[in-house]
Amino acid sequence: MPRTDVVKVILPESEIPTAWYNILPDLPGEPLPPLHPGTGEPVGPADLAPLFPEALIMQEVSSERWIDIPGEVIDIFKTWRPSPLYRAHRLERALGLTPGKQRIYYKWEGVSPGGSHKPNTAVPQAFFNKQAGTRKLTTETGAGQWGSSLAYACALFDLQCEVFMVKVSYEQKPGRRTLMETWGATVHASPSDRTESGRKILADHPDSTGSLGIAISEAVEIAAQSDDTHYSLGSVLNHVCTHQTIVGLEAKKQMDAFEDTPDVVVGCVGGGSNYAGLSYPYAADVLAGEANTRFLAVEPDACPTLTRGTYAYDFGDTAGMTPLMPMYTLGHDFVPAPVHAGGLRYHGDAPSLSGLVKAGLYEARAYPQVPVFEAAVMFARSEGWLPGPEPAHALKGAIDEALAARAADEERVVLFNLCGHGHFDISAYEAFLGGELEDLQLSDEDLAASLATLPPQPANA
Amino acid sequence: MPRTDVVKVILPESEIPTAWYNILPDLPGEPLPPLHPGTGEPVGPADLAPLFPEALIMQEVSSERWIDIPGEVIDIFKTWRPSPLYRAHRLERALGLTPGKQRIYYKWEGVSPGGSHKPNTAVPQAFFNKQAGTRKLTTETGAGQWGSSLAYACALFDLQCEVFMVKVSYEQKPGRRTLMETWGATVHASPSDRTESGRKILADHPDSTGSLGIAISEAVEIAAQSDDTHYSLGSVLNHVCTHQTIVGLEAKKQMDAFEDTPDVVVGCVGGGSNYAGLSYPYAADVLAGEANTRFLAVEPDACPTLTRGTYAYDFGDTAGMTPLMPMYTLGHDFVPAPVHAGGLRYHGDAPSLSGLVKAGLYEARAYPQVPVFEAAVMFARSEGWLPGPEPAHALKGAIDEALAARAADEERVVLFNLCGHGHFDISAYEAFLGGELEDLQLSDEDLAASLATLPPQPANA
Numbered sequence: 016m017p018r019t020d021v022v023k024v025i026l027p028e029s030e031i032p033t034a035w036y037n038i039l040p041d042l043p044g045e046p047l048p049p050l051h052p053g054t055g056e057p058v059g060p061a062d063l064a065p066l067f068p069e070a071l072i073m074q075e076v077s078s079e080r081w082i083d084i085p086g087e088v089i090d091i092f093k094t095w096r097p098s099p100l101y102r103a104h105r106l107e108r109a110l111g112l113t114p115g116k117q118r119i120y121y122k123w124e125g126v127s128p129g130g131s132h133k134p135n136t137a138v139p140q141a142f143f144n145k146q147a148g149t150r151k152l153t154t155e156t157g158a159g160q161w162g163s164s165l166a167y168a169c170a171l172f173d174l175q176c177e178v179f180m181v182k183v184s185y186e187q188k189p190g191r192r193t194l195m196e197t198w199g200a201t202v203h204a205s206p207s208d209r210t211e212s213g214r215k216i217l218a219d220h221p222d223s224t225g226s227l228g229i230a231i232s233e234a235v236e237i238a239a240q241s242d243d244t245h246y247s248l249g250s251v252l253n254h255v256c257t258h259q260t261i262v263g264l265e266a267k268k269q270m271d272a273f274e275d276t277p278d279v280v281v282g283c284v285g286g287g288s289n290y291a292g293l294s295y296p297y298a299a300d301v302l303a304g305e306a307n308t309r310f311l312a313v314e315p316d317a318c319p320t321l322t323r324g325t326y327a328y329d330f331g332d333t334a335g336m337t338p339l340m341p342m343y344t345l346g347h348d349f350v351p352a353p354v355h356a357g358g359l360r361y362h363g364d365a366p367s368l369s370g371l372v373k374a375g376l377y378e379a380r381a382y383p384q385v386p387v388f389e390a391a392v393m394f395a396r397s398e399g400w401l402p403g404p405e406p407a408h409a410l411k412g413a414i415d416e417a418l419a420a421r422a423a424d425e426e427r428v429v430l431f432n433l434c435g436h437g438h439f440d441i442s443a444y445e446a447f448l449g450g451e452l453e454d455l456q457l458s459d460e461d462l463a464a465s466l467a468t469l470p471p472q473p474a475n476a
Numbered sequence: 477m478p479r480t481d482v483v484k485v486i487l488p489e490s491e492i493p494t495a496w497y498n499i500l501p502d503l504p505g506e507p508l509p510p511l512h513p514g515t516g517e518p519v520g521p522a523d524l525a526p527l528f529p530e531a532l533i534m535q536e537v538s539s540e541r542w543i544d545i546p547g548e549v550i551d552i553f554k555t556w557r558p559s560p561l562y563r564a565h566r567l568e569r570a571l572g573l574t575p576g577k578q579r580i581y582y583k584w585e586g587v588s589p590g591g592s593h594k595p596n597t598a599v600p601q602a603f604f605n606k607q608a609g610t611r612k613l614t615t616e617t618g619a620g621q622w623g624s625s626l627a628y629a630c631a632l633f634d635l636q637c638e639v640f641m642v643k644v645s646y647e648q649k650p651g652r653r654t655l656m657e658t659w660g661a662t663v664h665a666s667p668s669d670r671t672e673s674g675r676k677i678l679a680d681h682p683d684s685t686g687s688l689g690i691a692i693s694e695a696v697e698i699a700a701q702s703d704d705t706h707y708s709l710g711s712v713l714n715h716v717c718t719h720q721t722i723v724g725l726e727a728k729k730q731m732d733a734f735e736d737t738p739d740v741v742v743g744c745v746g747g748g749s750n751y752a753g754l755s756y757p758y759a760a761d762v763l764a765g766e767a768n769t770r771f772l773a774v775e776p777d778a779c780p781t782l783t784r785g786t787y788a789y790d791f792g793d794t795a796g797m798t799p800l801m802p803m804y805t806l807g808h809d810f811v812p813a814p815v816h817a818g819g820l821r822y823h824g825d826a827p828s829l830s831g832l833v834k835a836g837l838y839e840a841r842a843y844p845q846v847p848v849f850e851a852a853v854m855f856a857r858s859e860g861w862l863p864g865p866e867p868a869h870a871l872k873g874a875i876d877e878a879l880a881a882r883a884a885d886e887e888r889v890v891l892f893n894l895c896g897h898g899h900f901d902i903s904a905y906e907a908f909l910g911g912e913l914e915d916l917q918l919s920d921e922d923l924a925a926s927l928a929t930l931p932p933q934p935a936n937a
Contacts, residue, residue: 022554025486093483094860105632126587128860130899170857171566190651190902197856197905395658396631399555399589438591438899441651444658 017118017275017428022104024269026097031089034081036260038295038367039253041080041302043374047366049338050328055473058338065239066246068147071140074254082257088139091171095127095134096261100269105397110417116426117417118275121410121433122266122293125400129164131435132289133249136258137161140247141168150243151175155205155230157285158184158357158405159191160435161249166200176200179207179233181360182225183353190439205230212236212334226350227286227361232334239336250286251331251340251365259292262432267296270430277430279309279416283408284321284379285358287312287365289434290409294377295367301376310377312368313412315359315387317455318351320344321372321379323462327469329363339470342369345457346465352455354384355443356404358435362465380412383454387411388447391437403435404443478579478736478889483565485730487558492550495542497721499756499828500714502541502763504835508827510799511789516934519799526700527707529608532601535715543718549600552632556588556595557722561730566858571878577887578878579736582871582894583727583754586861590625592896593750594710597719598622601708602629611704612636616666616691618746619645619818619866620652621896622710627661637661640668640694643686645818651900666691673697673795687811688747688822693795700797711747712792712801712826720753723893728757731891738891740770740877744869745782745840746819748773748826750895751870755838756828762837771838773829774873776820776848778916779812781805782833782840784923788930790824800931803830806918807926813916815845816904817865819896823926841873844915848872849908852898864896865904 039046048057060072067075074082084092103119112119124132144152152174156162162178169176178200185192185204192202203209205225206216212232216223223229231248238246248255270276280297282290290312300306312321320343329344331337342363345351349362363369371377384404391407393414394400402410413431420427437444446452500507509518521533528536535543545553564580573580585593605613613635617623623639630637639661646653646665653663666686667674673693677684684690692709699707709716731737741758743751751773761767773782781804790805792798803824806812810823824830832838845865852868854875855861863871874892881888898905907913 022489022551025488027486028483090483128856128862167860171860189906190899193902193906193909194862196909197853197862197902199857392658396660399628399632401589401655401658436899438651439902441654441658441900445650445654448654448657 017273021102021273023099023101024272025099026265026268028093030268031092031096032084032261032264033089034083035257036264036296036299037077037080037082037257038298040078041299042367042370043302047341049340050473052330052335052337052339066235068143068149068245070143070147071254074257075252085142088142091138097265098126099123100266102273103398106394109393109397110414112417112421117420118428119413119417120270120277120430122262123400124262124432124434125436128167129160130438131160131164131403132259132262132292133161133164134167135261135292136249136255136288137164137168139258141172141174144245145172145174149174149245151177152245152247153177153234153237154247154249155179155227155234157181157227157360159188159195159439160358162200162202163191163194163198165247166195166198169200170198177237178202179205179230181205181227181230181357182223184357187442188439194439205233207233209233210236224350224353226333228333228347231332232336235332235336250288251363253367255288256291256295256365256367259288260295262292263294263296266293266430275428277308278428279311281311281313281409281412281416281429281431283359283405284312284314284364284368285361285405287368289432291365291368293432298371298376311412311416312372312377312379313408314379314381315354315356315408316381316383317354317457318345318360319381319457320362320364322381325466325469326369326373328472329469331363340366342366343372345462346468348468349465354455355440356384356408358405359408382408382411383456385452385454388452390414400433401437402433403437404440406432406434478734482563482734484560484562485733486560487726487729489554491729492553492557493545493722493725494550495544496718497725497757497760498538498541498543498718499759501539502760503828503831504763508802510801511934513791513796513798513800527696529604529610529706531604531607532715535718536713546603549603552599558726559587560584561727563734564859567855570854570858571875573878573882578881579889580874580878581731581738581891583723584861585723585893585895586897589628590621591899592621592625592864593720593723593753594622594625595628596722596753597710597716597749598625598629600719602633602635605706606633606635610635610706612638613706613708614638614695614698615708615710616640616688616695618642618688618821620649620656620900621819623661623663624652624655624659626708627656627659630661631659638698639663640666640691642666642688642691642818643684644814648903649900655900666694668694670694671697685814687794689794689808692793693797696793696797711749712824714828716749717752717756717826717828720749721756723753724755724757727754727891736889738769739889740772742772742774742870742873742877742890742892744820744866745773745775745825745829746822746866748829750893752826752829754893759832759837772873772877773833773838773840774869775840775842776815776817776869777842777844778815778918779806779821780842780918781823781825783842786927787830787834789933790930792824801827803827804833806923807929809929810926815916816901817845817869819866820869843869843872844917846913846915849913851875861894862898863894864898865901867893867895
C-alpha cells in the first residue's frame with residue numbers, strides 16, 4: 016500500500032541525478048535520420064555546426080544511453096532541483112474519487128526561476144555554448160516560458176540573448192516580455208522586420224499573429240549569420256528531450272518514496288519536451304519489457320498534431336531552413352488559432368515522441384480550452400497552485416483518467432507533469448472567469464490545406 | 477566554519493514546527509494595552525468578538541510563550557512548507573564580497589501558492605474561523621499578496637471571501653485581482669461605494685488612490701454588520717506576527733544545518749509581520765541574554781513609519797473604528813505616494829515591533845525605490861528569483877550590510893527574508909527598466925500635517 020501520510024516528496028540536493036537518459040538507442044524500429052533540406056541526404060554533425068556547439072550536436076545524435084551532467088550545471092540546478100512530487104490528496108477529494116483506489120500524483124516543475132521545466136535544458140545549453148566560446152544565443156518563444164528560461168540561463172553565464180516571441184503571446188503576455196528583459200534579453204514580436212523570413216511573412220500576411228514555426232525561422236536566420244552566435248531550441252530536438260529526463264528520473268525516486276507506481280503517465284505536448292522528460296525514464300522500462308505503464312499525450316484541439324496530423328518528413332520551421340524531421344505534423348506553415356496555451360501551438364512534435372505514438376506505445380488526446388481551464392480553476396481551489404495553460408491540458412487528461420477508473424470501479428494510479436505555473440498567463444484566467452474564452456477548433460478544410468503544403472517525401476522514408 | 481557545499485537547505489515535512497512562538501511575554505518593559513476607540517479603556521476580548529473568533533482573540537492577548545499549531549493547519553502547510561533557506565553564493569560573487577568573510581543567506585517564502593509568507597497566517601485564520609462557524613471573511617489588501625493568500629485559504633475551507641484592494645494596486649496589478657477571483661473571492665477597489673467609510677472618502681477625495689488604512693475601515697465595517705462574517709487582518713496584530721514565527725523557527729534549524737549563525741537579521745516592514753516572523757525567534761535569544769544579533773527593519777522612503785514617524789497611540793485604520801494601538805505611526809489618515817511596494821504602504825507598524833525599535837533592539841532604515849529595484853534586478857540576474865518590490869527593500873538592506881562589512885574588512889553573516897516573488901508586480905519592473913520609476917519622497921510639510929491628526933493621547937500612555 017502507498018504511503019498516505021505524505022503530501023510531497025522533496026529529495027535532498029545530493030539526490031539530483033548525475034546523468035541524463037537518452038532514449039535514442041532504446042527506440043523501437045530503425046531510426047529515421049533527419050534530412051538536409053537541400054540535398055535530402057541524412058544530416059551529419061557538420062550540417063548542424065553553424066547552429067549548435069559540438070557538445071550538443073554529439074548529444075543530439077548520441078547512441079549512449081546515459082550522458083553525464085556537468086558539475087557546474089548540477090550546481091545551478093540546486094537553485095530549484097530536485098523539484099517536489101505531490102500526491103493530489105485535495106484534488107482527489109474534490110473529484111470524489113474512490114478513496115485510495117484512484118490516486119493522482121503530480122511532478123511540480125513550476126518551482127524554477129523561469130516558472131517551468133524549461134530551465135532544465137536552458138541551463139545546460141547555455142553552459143555548453145559558453146564552453147564553446149559562443150557570445151550570443153538566439154531563440155523563439157511561444158507563451159514566453161522558454162524565452163524567459165533561456166534569458167535566465169544566459170544571465171548566469173554572461174551570454175547575450177535575443178528572443179523572437181510569437182506575436183499573439185507578445186501581446187497577450189507583456190509580463191513575460193518584461194521578465195525576459197529583467198534577465199537581460201532583447202525581445203522582438205515575431206514575425207518581425209529584423210529578418211528576411213519575418214519580412215516575407217509580413218509582406219504576405221501583415222496581420223499574422225505569428226507561430227512557433229515563423230519565430231524559429233527568424234532565430235535560426237540570425238544565428239546562421241554570425242560565427243559567435245548560436246541558436247537554441249526549447250523542445251523537439253533529441254538533446255532537449257534528453258535534458259528534460261531529469262524530471263522523470265527524479266519522479267521515479269519520488270514515487271518509490273511514496274511506495275507507489277503509476278499505471279498511466281500523462282503530459283501536455285507542444286514540441287514534446289516536458290512530456291518526454293517525465294515519461295521517457297518510464298518508457299525505458301516498458302521498452303525493456305519490465306513494465307506495462309500506459310502513456311497519454313494531451314494537446315489542444317486548436318493544434319492537434321498527434322491526433323489529426325500526418326506522420327511525415329517536415330521542416331521544423333516555416334521558412335524551410337531546418338532539417339526535415341520524421342514526425343507528426345500539421346504542415347510547417349500551419350498557423351494555429353490563438354489559444355492561450357502558447358507553448359502548445361507548434362505544428363510538429365519531437366521525432367522520438369512521434370515515433371512512440373506511431374508505434375502505439377503512446378496514446379494521444381486533444382481537448383478544447385474551456386474544459387481545460389475549468390480543470391485548472393478546480394485545481395487552484397483544491398491544490399492551491401495556478402497551472403499554466405499548457406500543463407492544464409495534462410491536468411485535464413489526468414482527471415479524466417481518474418474519473419474513467421472510478422466509473423469502471425478500477426484501481427488506477429495517475430502521474431502527470433505540472434510543468435509550469437500560470438502567473439504570467441493570468442489574462443487567460445481573466446478571460447475564462449469573464450466567460451470570454453472560446454473553444455477554438457481546427458476545421459477539416461484548414462487542416463487539409465495545411466497538410467497539402469508538406470514537402471515531397473524522400474525516397475528513403 | 478560554515479558549510480559551503482550546499483546551495484539550499486530544505487527540511488523534511490516532519491520538521492515543520494508544531495508550535496508558534498509568541499513574543500508578548502518576552503517583550504521588554506510593561507505592556508501597553510490597545511485601547512477602546514470610544515472609551516479609551518484597555519480593550520478586552522469581548523470588544524474584539526464582533527471581528528474575530530475566540531481562538532484568535534486568545535492568541536492575540538496570550539501570555540503563553542508557545543501556541544500549538546493544529547494538525548489540520550500543518551497538513552495544509554505541507555503544500556509548501558518547510559520553505560527553503562539559501563546561501564546567496566552567486567549574489568555574493570556579483571557583489572564582490574570577500575569570499576567566505578561576508579556571507580548572505582535568505583529565507584525564500586515565495587514558494588507558497590499565494591507567492592509570499594501571507595498564507596502562513598491566512599490558513600490558520602481561515603481554520604479557526606471555520607471552526608467557530610464563520611461563513612465569510614472580509615479583508616483589505618495592498619499589493620494583493622494578502623488578499624490572494626486569504627482567498628486561497630478561504631477556498632480550502634469553503635469560506636466566502638470579500639477583499640477591499642487599495643485602488644492604486646487594483647489598477648497597477650490586475651493580475652492579483654484575477655488571482656483572487658480564481659480562488660473564488662470578490663474584490664473591490666478601495667475606497668469603494670460599498671461602505672459608509674468608502675463613500676465618505678470618495679465624497680471628500682474623489683481621486684483618492686486609497687490606502688491600507690481606508691481599506692481596513694471598509695473591511696471592518698462589513699464584518700461588523702453580520703454575525704456570520706468576520707474580519708481578517710494580514711499583519712500588525714499579535715496573533716498574525718505569532719503565526720509568522722514559523723518562518724524564523726524553520727530558519728534557525730536551517731542555519732544550524734549550514735553550521736552558521738546570522739550577525740544581522742534583515743526584513744522589510746509594512747505592518748511588520750514578515751519581519752516579525754523571521755526575526756522574533758532570533759530576538760528571543762537576545763531578550764534572554766543568549767545572543768547579540770543585530771536587527772534591521774527596512775521601509776520605503778515614501779512611507780517611513782519607523783524612521784520618521786512618531787511613537788504614539790493611533791488607530792489602525794483611517795476611519796477610527798479599530799482600537800488605539802501603541803506604535804510608530806505617520807498618522808492614521810496618511811496616504812502614502814503610490815510606490816510599487818504596495819505591501820509597505822501602511823501608516824503604522826505592529827505594536828510589538830514598534831516596541832522593539834523604541835527599546836533600541838531593532839534598527840530601522842528607509843530607501844527610495846529606484847536603488848531598491850536596482851538591487852532586485854541584480855538579484856534576479858545572479859540568484860534567479862524575481863523579488864517582490866517589498867522584499868527587494870530587505871534585499872537592499874542586506875546588500876548594504878554586506879558591503880559595509882567588506883569596506884570595514886569585517887566578517888558578517890547577513891540573513892534576510894525574501895518574503896515573496898514579484899510575478900504580479902512585473903509592471904513595476906517594466907517601469908524600472910524603462911527608466912520611468914520615480915523616487916517618491918515624503919515632504920516634511922506633508923509629514924507634519926499628517927501627524928497633526930493624531931488622536932489625543934490617553935492619560936495612561
